[in-house]
Amino acid sequence: MKYLVGVVRIFVGILFIISGFIKLNDPVGFSFKLEEYFSQGVLDLPFLTPFALAISILVVIVEVMVGVMLILGYKRKLTLWTLLAMIIFFTFLTFYSAYFNKVTDCGCFGDAIKLTPWQSFSKDVVLLILILIIYAGRKYITPLVSSKTLMPVLYISFIACIGYVYYVLNHLPVIDFRPYEIGKNIEEGMSTPEDAPKAIFEYRWKFNVNGNEEIHVTNGDYPTVNGEFIDVETEEIQAGYEPPVHDFTIEQEGEDFAGSLLQEPKLVMVIAYDLRKSNLEVFKEIKTVADKAKAKGYKVIGMSASGPDQTDALKKEYSLGFDFYFTDETTLKTIVRSNPGVLVLEKGTIKQKVHYNDLENLIFE
16 A cells, blocks of 8 residues: 555656646636636636636646645645645536536646546546545655755745746746647648548437337438438537647638738738737837838738727727738637737748737847
């Protein structure tokens, strides 16, 4: 039992640290996921939405620190009860999402590892069992290092978490796991390989045959039945390939210009998913950046999910010399974790991507 607890303790601790670090790398993205959970139709807790970012930061720092404390063997009772509370809550959340099909990705490992709702729930069940094993053998948990070393390690870990999250909030995630990372081509991300797996659907056909209801199951073909058709139910039993980039459009007056704009050899995208939440003062500097880019032969466009009234007012107030296009808000949030943020592209390939705090780092050749 002693060796089992030791191995499981290290494994669970490392898993919590990795999971927490991935979300710590992108707390804004995790806050978007929390907003999804807080929305009506899921947990219906809209009053928590304004605090989603603060909650996300708190949760991920606690997740990392609990993992560190478990490995070090610090505050055994507090650590184990915190672990149990967290895993019971997450298990409930992932079961709720899976059973009622509310949130299709729990965000447990950010954008690094995508899990289906049932995979997320299964993962949490396994973790719950492992944590219960540790709890049952808690008497075997002893500090791995001396008390003189233990506290400095905890302090350094905590300060490192605070410093790291401060950096990524004021710049961009250090590691970009999304399909819009620098070097990726957006058009290629939207394409589907010829040999990609196709979705498989199961069709349950209902017929009235001589006064009796019969059900015939096929994978698409209409069954040959001597009876009267009543109804059909469709269920996807195997998901098909989904391109990493989807729901990407650059619309203006109902027309999608993505195809032509992504062929531009020099393109600058100014992205602000919601102008009501944007740091509007930054547009003074963005105007300077846009004018500089245009002088170098770049085409500059704005992309937002805000309506034309807001974008037109913004253009007028800051004398912006470029037009805004409409793009889905979720897509814009995925492209860049900054509101506003700026991208530089070459024929659809992302060459530069910066937070509004780093506009001076943009290079126009």
